[in-house]
Amino acid sequence: MIERGYYGEFGGAFIPEILVSTFEQLVAAFTEAKADPDFWKEYEHLMSTYSCRPTPLTFAENLTKHFGGPHIYIKREDLNHTGAHKANNVIGQGLLVKRMGKRRVIAETGAGQHGVATATMAAKFGFSCTIYMGERDVVRQRPNVFWMERLGARVIAVRDGTKILKDAINEALRDWATNMDDTHYVLGTACGAHPFPEMVSYFQSIIGQEARRQIMDREGRRPTRVYACVGGGSNALGIFSDFLNDPVELVGVEAGGKGLETSWHASRLASKDGTPGIAQGYKTYFLQNGEGQMKETHSVAAGLDYIGVSPILASLREEGRVRFEAATDKEVLEAFSLTLEKEGLIPALESSHAFAQAFKEAPTLGKHDIILINQSGRGDKDIFTVAEAFSDANWLKFIKNKAEEYHA
Secondary structure: OOOOOEEOOEEOOOOOHHHHHHHHHHHHHHHHHHHOHHHHHHHHHHHHHHOOOOOOEEEOHHHHHHHOOOEEEEEEHHHOHHHEOHHHHHHHHHHHHHHHOOOEEEEEEOOOHHHHHHHHHHHHHOOEEEEEEEHHHHHHOHHHHHHHHHOOOEEEEEOOOOOOHHHHHHHHHHHHHHOOOOEEEOOOOOOOOOOHHHHHHHHHHHHHHHHHHHHHHHHOOOOOEEEEEOOOOHHHHHHHHHHOOOOOEEEEEEEEEOOOOOOOOEOOOOOOOEEEEEEOOEEEEEEEOOOOOEOOOOOOOHHHOOOOOOHHHHHHHHHOOEEEEEEEHHHHHHHHHHHHHHHOOOEOHHHHHHHHHHHHHHHHOOOOOEEEEEEOEEOHHHHHHHHHHOOOHHHHHHHHHHHHHHHO
């Protein structure tokens, strides 16, 4: 039987009978891999030679001067292969797929970063690949769809429900239930039924391991606060992992959308709108109504536009170990611009939520303090969203001219 994988009262494995044997196989493969020292060595070797790890820790000198207080450091997951932290998880799961002898992988994606990473891993290992993506996200993240397809993946636009990430997950689960014998579902975040929360966090822990060594080398002491954006929670758990037992404040930043006082947000833990429930195979805080039906969510960042959150983070919130805040779309775009202008870095809009909260709190800290921000991905993918948000006339002109060329 599957060990239920609870974190306090959250987690579990609420799965249909048809998937039980598949999950048991996955639990066995993961347990065996963790116990094999050669597995992690193979993983680290592949991440260093193929995915450019370790990623740098950048001292943000200009932002530090701008706020006049704490030293600000940025963990550069944007320099990981495929442009985000997502590769950490998919490469690890790819090695498990090889161990299990399966030949096809499927995945869900919101912002497209996990989809690109999965398609890249499939190309590297020679797997067939199908990616499910909400139709709304296909439109706003078209560049990533282009790359997924060029990498050989089949991208299926999900037109059911609200046509965003939660609906893509539902479709991927349906596919898996039908094709479980030869297919592995590469879940992209630390959510879902056991063992996915533990497994994804295990592979993402490479971020925290590196960050701890790097900050100790640079400063000789631990950071005062660590900030990470929170959608499902994989990048946050990755960088938090090596600081959980230290006197370091950990801050998860959710999508505040148009404000927590509105219904246009995706905050489960920082708002009063999230309530415990069971969906998509696990128990956590969901944005749901009194009948347990999932609400519509909103974020300027497609990767944070999700109704649930990792059961591990839900438990850490209950324990008071992680503080959760929310950044609005407006605050995120302002932080995005400031980071570009001061440091020449282009953070993903997801990552910009962490920057926004760090910037709000930096003036309250002193010069002896250290802030560590996880830049979970790069913002090239967000060019359409950002250009529209800033009403960039030259970009609009470019798009119109391109459209005319295609119709010529």
